[in-house]
Amino acid sequence: MADPILKLDDLSKNFGALPVTRHVSLEVLPGEIHAVIGPNGAGKTTLINQISGVLKPDRGRVLFAGQDVTRLGVAARARLGLARIFQISSVVAGFSAQENVALAAQAKAGSSFRFLKPARADRAIEDKAAESLAAVGLARRADVAAALLSHGEKRALELAMALVQAPRLVLLDEPMAGTGKAETERLTELLAGLRGRLPMLLIEHDMATVFALADRITVLVEGAVAASGSPEAIRNDPVVRRAYLGEDAHA
Amino acid sequence: MNTTLLLVQTLNGLQLGVILFLVAAGLTLVFGVMDFINLAHGVQYMLGAYLTATAVAWTDHFGLGLALGMLATLAAGFVLEILVYRHLTGRDHLEQVLATFGLILFMTEGVKMVFGASPIAMRTPEILSGSVVLMPGLLYPVWRIAIIASGLGVALLLWLLVARTRIGMLVRAGSTHAPIVSALGVDIDRLFMIVFAFGAMLAGFAGSMAAPILSVEPNMGDGVLILAFVVIVIGGIGSIRGAFLAALLVGLVDTLGRAFMTDILKLFFANSSAAKAGPALASMLIYVVMALILFFRPQGLFPAERR
Amino acid sequence: MATAPAANDNARPSRLGPFLRSPAFGLVLVALLAAAPAAAVLLGQPFWLTMATRVAIFALAALSLSFILGQGGLVSFGHAAPFGIGAYAVLILADLGFTDALVAFPVAFLAGALFSGVTGTVALRTRGVYFIMITLALAQMAFFTFTSLSAYGGDDGMTLWARSTVAGQKWLKNDLTFAYLAIGLLALFLVLGNRVLASRFGRVFRGLKENESRLAALGYDAYPVRLVAYALAGGVAAVAGALLANQTEFVSPAYMAWQRSGDLIVMVVLGGLGPLHGAIVGAAVVLVVEETLSHLTEHWKIIFGPLLILIVLLRGGLIARILGGRRG
Numbered sequence: 005m006a007d008p009i010l011k012l013d014d015l016s017k018n019f020g021a022l023p024v025t026r027h028v029s030l031e032v033l034p035g036e037i038h039a040v041i042g043p044n045g046a047g048k049t050t051l052i053n054q055i056s057g058v059l060k061p062d063r064g065r066v067l068f069a070g071q072d073v074t075r076l077g078v079a080a081r082a083r084l085g086l087a088r089i090f091q092i093s094s095v096v097a098g099f100s101a102q103e104n105v106a107l108a109a110q111a112k113a114g115s116s117f118r119f120l121k122p123a124r125a126d127r128a129i130e131d132k133a134a135e136s137l138a139a140v141g142l143a144r145r146a147d148v149a150a151a152l153l154s155h156g157e158k159r160a161l162e163l164a165m166a167l168v169q170a171p172r173l174v175l176l177d178e179p180m181a182g183t184g185k186a187e188t189e190r191l192t193e194l195l196a197g198l199r200g201r202l203p204m205l206l207i208e209h210d211m212a213t214v215f216a217l218a219d220r221i222t223v224l225v226e227g228a229v230a231a232s233g234s235p236e237a238i239r240n241d242p243v244v245r246r247a248y249l250g251e252d253a254h255a
Numbered sequence: 256m257n258t259t260l261l262l263v264q265t266l267n268g269l270q271l272g273v274i275l276f277l278v279a280a281g282l283t284l285v286f287g288v289m290d291f292i293n294l295a296h297g298v299q300y301m302l303g304a305y306l307t308a309t310a311v312a313w314t315d316h317f318g319l320g321l322a323l324g325m326l327a328t329l330a331a332g333f334v335l336e337i338l339v340y341r342h343l344t345g346r347d348h349l350e351q352v353l354a355t356f357g358l359i360l361f362m363t364e365g366v367k368m369v370f371g372a373s374p375i376a377m378r379t380p381e382i383l384s385g386s387v388v389l390m391p392g393l394l395y396p397v398w399r400i401a402i403i404a405s406g407l408g409v410a411l412l413l414w415l416l417v418a419r420t421r422i423g424m425l426v427r428a429g430s431t432h433a434p435i436v437s438a439l440g441v442d443i444d445r446l447f448m449i450v451f452a453f454g455a456m457l458a459g460f461a462g463s464m465a466a467p468i469l470s471v472e473p474n475m476g477d478g479v480l481i482l483a484f485v486v487i488v489i490g491g492i493g494s495i496r497g498a499f500l501a502a503l504l505v506g507l508v509d510t511l512g513r514a515f516m517t518d519i520l521k522l523f524f525a526n527s528s529a530a531k532a533g534p535a536l537a538s539m540l541i542y543v544v545m546a547l548i549l550f551f552r553p554q555g556l557f558p559a560e561r562r
Numbered sequence: 563m564a565t566a567p568a569a570n571d572n573a574r575p576s577r578l579g580p581f582l583r584s585p586a587f588g589l590v591l592v593a594l595l596a597a598a599p600a601a602a603v604l605l606g607q608p609f610w611l612t613m614a615t616r617v618a619i620f621a622l623a624a625l626s627l628s629f630i631l632g633q634g635g636l637v638s639f640g641h642a643a644p645f646g647i648g649a650y651a652v653l654i655l656a657d658l659g660f661t662d663a664l665v666a667f668p669v670a671f672l673a674g675a676l677f678s679g680v681t682g683t684v685a686l687r688t689r690g691v692y693f694i695m696i697t698l699a700l701a702q703m704a705f706f707t708f709t710s711l712s713a714y715g716g717d718d719g720m721t722l723w724a725r726s727t728v729a730g731q732k733w734l735k736n737d738l739t740f741a742y743l744a745i746g747l748l749a750l751f752l753v754l755g756n757r758v759l760a761s762r763f764g765r766v767f768r769g770l771k772e773n774e775s776r777l778a779a780l781g782y783d784a785y786p787v788r789l790v791a792y793a794l795a796g797g798v799a800a801v802a803g804a805l806l807a808n809q810t811e812f813v814s815p816a817y818m819a820w821q822r823s824g825d826l827i828v829m830v831v832l833g834g835l836g837p838l839h840g841a842i843v844g845a846a847v848v849l850v851v852e853e854t855l856s857h858l859t860e861h862w863k864i865i866f867g868p869l870l871i872l873i874v875l876l877r878g879g880l881i882a883r884i885l886g887g888r889r890g
Contacts (some may be wrong), residue, residue: 107769107780116782339875353873488692
C-alpha cells in the first residue's frame with residue numbers, strides 16, 4: 005500500500021475543560037477522497053484547523069507528505085503543498101479573479117521579494133492562472149473583481165487557486181455550504197473530475213455530495229472517530245445510523 | 256546614589272504609577288469593552304485638572320472644589336459620549352483615531368481660549384501641604400503621599416467594583432465576550448456610556464491630584480496619554496489588574512531611570528559621555544521595556560482571555 | 563449577472579472615476595503642482611512658492627504613509643518619527659561636515675528605513691489597536707530621545723547653517739530650484755511606489771491587507787513582507803523630512819511630535835486611502851485649510867478639530883468620495 009499523504013496520529017485538543025478532538029487518527033492515501041462527516045459540534049472544523057495549522061493540537065502528531073508538521077504554521081504547511089478551501093469563501097475581494105489565481109501561482113514560483121518588475125508581465129504565471137480559471141469554468145469572468153462573483157463562482161475561484169498550486173492535498177471545509185442546487189452539482193462534478201489525481205480531505209454536510217465523491221468516510225462524533233470505512237460500510241453501520249444518519253434514514 | 260535618594264525616587268515612581276493607573280484604568284476598559292481606541296482620553300485628565308483648579312479657586316475650599324471638579328468632569332464625559340463617542344463605536348480604528356484626534360485639537364484649543372495658554376497654578380490644601388519625616392533624613396511631601404494613598408484607594412475600590420458587582424461582572428464579560436453579553440439582553444451601549452464617563456472621571460481625578468505638583472496647562476494630557484498607552488499595551492488590553500501592575504512598573508522604571516541612569520552609566524563610561532547619553536537613554540527606557548515585553552508577549556502581560 | 567440587483571450604491575457608474583484612480587492622474591496632479599512655483603515667480607507671489615514646496619514635501623511624507631496605511635492596512639500613528647529622523651540626519655551630517663545632498667539624502671533614507679525596520683520588528687508582531695498604540699509610543703521614544711540631545715539643541719532644535727549642496731554646488735539656495743527638487747522627488751517616489759505596488763511584492767502586500775488568512779493558506783508569511791514595506795515607507799518619509807529641514811533650514815523634535823503623525827494620517831484619509839496620489843490631494847487640502855483658517859483666527863484648531871470629527875461622522879469625506887477610494 006502507498007504511503008499516506010496525510011496521517012493524523014492520536015490527535016487531541018481541549019478548549020479549556022472541553023475536549024473537542026479526542027484521539028483522532030486517520031489517513032488520506034494518494035488519489036483518495038476522504039470525507040469527514042459528523043453532526044454539528046462534532047469538532048470537524050477544529051480538526052481541519054489542526055490539519056491546516058491554525059490550531060496546534062494538545063497531543064498527537066500531524067504527518068504530511070512523510071514529514072512531521074505538527075509544529076509548523078499555516079504558511080509553512082501551505083508551502084509543503086497543503087491547499088485549503090475555507091468554509092466561508094475566502095478570496096482577496098479587491099483583486100480580479102485572474103489576480104487571485106496569479107497570487108496563488110506566484111507563491112509556488114520564485115521569490116515574492118521582487119519590487120520593480122510589474123507582476124503582470126510574468127507570462128508564465130499569468131498563463132497558468134488563466135488555464136486554472138478555465139479549468140473551473142471561470143475563463144470569462146477572469147477580469148471581474150472577486151467581490152462581485154456569485155457564491156458558487158467564489159467557490160470555483162478558490163478551487164482554481166488551490167489547483168494552480170499543484171498541491172499534494174486539498175482540504176475542503178464544507179465546500180457546498182450555502183450554494184444552490186445547480187451550483188452544488190457543478191462543483192461536485194468538478195471535484196469528481198479530479199478524483200484519482202488529487203487527494204482531498206472533505207468535510208461536508210450534504211450527504212448526496214459525500215456519498216457521490218468519497219472513497220472513504222470517517223464519522224466524527226463528539227470529537228472522536230465513531231466509525232471509518234467505505235461509503236457502503238458507513239451507510240450500513242448501525243452505530244452511525246443511530247448516532248448520525250438517523251434522521252436522514254427515516255426522511 | 257544613597258539609600259534616601261533611592262527611597263524618595265521610588266516613592267516618586269510609585270506616585271507616577273498611581274496617576275498612570277487612574278488614567279489607564281478607564282482607557283483599558285473602553286478599549287476592552289468596545290474595541291475602541293480613544294486618543295482623547297488625555298483630554299479628560301487635562302480637563303479634570305482645569306475644572307478642579309477653577310472650582311477650588313472659586314469655592315476657596317479644596318474638598319468642595321474637588322467634588323465639584325469631579326462632577327463637572329463626569330458631566331463632560333457624558334456630554335462627549337453623547338455628542339461624539341457613541342457615534343464612533345463599531346467604526347474602524349482609523350476613523351476612531353481621526354475623530355478623537357480632531358477632538359483633542361478642539362478641546363486643547365478650547366481650553367487655551369478659555370483659560371489662556373500659560374499654566375495656571377493650584378494650591379495644595381493646608382492640611383496636606385508641607386512634608387513629613389518618613390525616617391531619619393527622609394523628608395517627603397504630604398501631598399505626594401496623599402496621591403499615592405488615594406490612588407491605591409481608588410484602585411482597591413475599582414477592583415471591588417469590577418470583581419464584586421453586577422455591573423463589574425458585565426464589564427468583565429463585555430471585554431471578552433461582547434456578543435454574548437448583548438445576547439443576554441444587556442444594553443451594551445448604556446454599559447459603554449457608563450464605563451466611558453466613569454473612566455473620564457477617573458482620568459479627571461488623576462489630573463486634579465497631579466495639578467498641585469505639575470503645572471496645569473492645555474497640553475498636560477498628551478504625555479500622560481502616551482504613557483497610559485504604554486501601560487495598557489504592557490498590561491494587556493481590557494485588564495484592570497494588568498493596567499495596575501504595568502502602571503507601577505512604568506512609573507518606577509521611568510522615574511528611577513531618569514534619576515539614576517546617568518550615574519549608572521558613569522560606572523561604565525567616561526563622565527562626559529555618560530552625562531550626554533544618560534538623559535537620552537533614560538527617556539527611551541520605558542519604551543525599550545515595552546518593546547522587550549511585547550517581543551515575547553505580543554498580547555501584553557495579562558491578555559484578556561479568548562480574544 | 564446582468565440581473566443582479568443594483569444594490570451597490572457606492573459603485574455609481576462614472577467615466578471619471580477610473581481615470582481619477584489611475585496612476586496617470588497622479589502625474590496630472592504632480593504636473594499641476596509643478597506649475598505652481600513657476601506661476602508664483604511669474605506673478606511675484608513668493609508665498610505660493612513656499613506653499614507649493616511645503617505641499618510637495620508633506621505630500622511625499624503622506625504618500626509614504628499611504629503606501630503602508632492605504633495599501634497595506636497598517637495604521638501607523640508614528641510616521642512622524644522617520645520623518646523627523648530624516649531631518650536630523652541632515653542636521654547631524656552637516657555638523658559632521660557632510661553637507662552634500664548626495665550624501666545626506668541617501669543617509670536620511672537609510673536612517674528612516676533603519677528606524678522603521680527596527681521598531682517594525684516589534685510593532686508588526688501586533689494587530690489592531692495594539693499596533694496603533696505601539697507605533698505611537700515608539701515614535702514618542704524617538705521624540706524624547708532627540709529632545710534630550712543637548713548637542714543638537716534639545717527641546718528647541720537647531721538652525722541648519724545652510725541648505726545642502728548638490729555635488730558641491732549651492733543650487734538649492736535658490737527657492738525655485740529647491741521647489742522643483744521637492745516636486746521632482748515627489749514624482750520619482752510616486753512612480754516608484756506605484757511600480758512596487760504592481761510588482762510581485764506589491765501584489766502580496768496588497769493582498770495581505772484584505773485577507774491575511776487566505777494568503778497564509780497560500781503559503782505567504784505576512785511578517786517579512788510587511789516589515790520590508792514598513793521600512794521602505796520609513797525611508798521615504800525620512801527623505802521628506804530631509805527636504806523639510808532644508809526648506810526651513812531648521813530642525814527640532816517638533817518635527818516628530820505625535821501631532822504631526824496625526825496630521826499625516828489626516829492627509830492620507832482625506833486623500834481617500836486609495837491610490838497613492840490621493841496623498842497629494844490630502845496634503846494640499848490640509849495645508850491650504852490650515853493656512854486659510856489660521857488667517858481667520860489664531861485658534862484655527864477650534865475649527866479644524868470639529869471638521870475632522872464631522873468628516874468621520876459623515877463618513878468618508880468629500881475628497882474620498884470624489885476619488886472613490888473609500889468603501890461604505
